[in-house]
Amino acid sequence: MPQPTPAGSEHQGYQAYNALAWITRHAPDLASARDAFGKPSSATHLSDARRAAATDWRQISVLYSELLRFDPSPVIEANRAIAVAMAEGPAAGLTILDIVVADARLKTWPAIHLARADLLRRLERVEDAKRAYLTALELEPPEAERRFIASRLGGL
Numbered sequence: 001m002p003q004p005t006p007a008g009s010e011h012q013g014y015q016a017y018n019a020l021a022w023i024t025r026h027a028p029d030l031a032s033a034r035d036a037f038g039k040p041s042s043a044t045h046l047s048d049a050r051r052a053a054a055t056d057w058r059q060i061s062v063l064y065s066e067l068l069r070f071d072p073s074p075v076i077e078a079n080r081a082i083a084v085a086m087a088e089g090p091a092a093g094l095t096i097l098d099i100v101v102a103d104a105r106l107k108t109w110p111a112i113h114l115a116r117a118d119l120l121r122r123l124e125r126v127e128d129a130k131r132a133y134l135t136a137l138e139l140e141p142p143e144a145e146r147r148f149i150a151s152r153l154g155g156l
Contacts, residue, residue, distance in 0.1 A: 057087035074103040078112050090122040110141035114149065126156050 085093020117132030
């Protein structure tokens, strides 16, 4: 399942929509997701976007909602939160992510704290963003993520 990447939530969508495009084309249990958008290949265009701004984030959030009906996973909900943030703004995504982060299974997942920090940064909630970045660091993410977090902290 797609996970937030160290490059920030705007890049997370590239993994997400590639996975969702594949799901809507190949998973028979999600035929209703294909039908909801009028044609089987409607999600295919999502994987063609070259920039986050060219991505149909609303459709991605709808596809995640549909996927949650079949697999109610907190990771899928976290990914949906990022898609909502990209479609409706960081506050909307953070509202969802703050609920998801309370799930005990995700408390030790650095990526969710990193995604949360990114949304807080976008909302100019600097102190909260710093705390979220530091929480992600405390969970000992891979070196590339640690460098990314350090650069973000330095920019706050």
